[in-house]
Amino acid sequence: SSADRYAVFGHPIAHSKSPIIHTLFAEQTGERLTYTAQDVPPETFETEVRAFFAGGGKGLNCTVPLKELAWKIADHRSQRAELSRAVNTLALRPDGTIYGDNTDGIGLVRDLTVNLGLTLKGLRILLLGAGGASRGVIKPLLEHGPAHLVIANRTPEKAFQLADEFGDLGLIKGCGFSDLGTESFDLILNATAASLAGEVPALPKNILQTGGYCYDLAYGSEPTPFVLWGRDAGAAVSVDGLGMLVEQAAEAFQIWRGIRPETRPVIDALKSREHPC
Numbered sequence: 001s002s003a004d005r006y007a008v009f010g011h012p013i014a015h016s017k018s019p020i021i022h023t024l025f026a027e028q029t030g031e032r033l034t035y036t037a038q039d040v041p042p043e044t045f046e047t048e049v050r051a052f053f054a055g056g057g058k059g060l061n062c063t064v065p066l067k068e069l070a071w072k073i074a075d076h077r078s079q080r081a082e083l084s085r086a087v088n089t090l091a092l093r094p095d096g097t098i099y100g101d102n103t104d105g106i107g108l109v110r111d112l113t114v115n116l117g118l119t120l121k122g123l124r125i126l127l128l129g130a131g132g133a134s135r136g137v138i139k140p141l142l143e144h145g146p147a148h149l150v151i152a153n154r155t156p157e158k159a160f161q162l163a164d165e166f167g168d169l170g171l172i173k174g175c176g177f178s179d180l181g182t183e184s185f186d187l188i189l190n191a192t193a194a195s196l197a198g199e200v201p202a203l204p205k206n207i208l209q210t211g212g213y214c215y216d217l218a219y220g221s222e223p224t225p226f227v228l229w230g231r232d233a234g235a236a237v238s239v240d241g242l243g244m245l246v247e248q249a250a251e252a253f254q255i256w257r258g259i260r261p262e263t264r265p266v267i268d269a270l271k272s273r274e275h276p277c
């Protein structure tokens, strides 16, 4: 029989490292599959998803700007997909229905705690941005018992709303970027949509606790502007979301194939591709 087919849909998609990640996972686990990237604009998303599965495709990842549409197209969803109201992983079930999950939040927390070795308990965390990327990571972060979580957004109302929605889960509040400055944080996470266009919110440097951590949920082959900001602000660790990308992929791979690949060798391989010596 031929290899099972998987793909990532996004718009744009050329930058995606998902095909190489899943190809490395398949080699490592001995699973036979192909994984490609396809540029799919929102207008044709539903048609392309149906065509992919009708043509024998087994699973999809969906990235910007398709995650809310992927949520809508799913016939069943995990609890974490419901909470984030976004889906990055679709799987075709044997009965022909589509299952939707969101592996981004668990991917972030695994990268922070397992790969970077951070203890989130007791940390003062600042989350920049109140869009889809933030929504998916709030619950997994709160489950690790931070001292508190502040969500800051250019439009403060969106941050208030998000804080309100997750309010019963712990100490969480929303504010505008301009309200920041009186308090410092141990961990700053950048989940703004503007960062995809290379923009960083204007933050006071002393907002980062000396020796604190900066983490950009976006990834790129160059250090992102936020990663550079963190280094400049004296962060002990300032990294992009490559580790999160590999971890969310491992979780998707497990949903599809029932086997969990090791992430460390794949993260190392991707890093050495970026900085060949």
Ligand code: SKM
Binding pocket: 008, 015, 016, 017, 018, 061, 062, 063, 064, 088, 089, 104, 245, 248
């Ligand atoms: O959630 C992930 C998605 O599964 C794949 C991806 C990519 O290929 O760049 C990025 C994230 O949105």
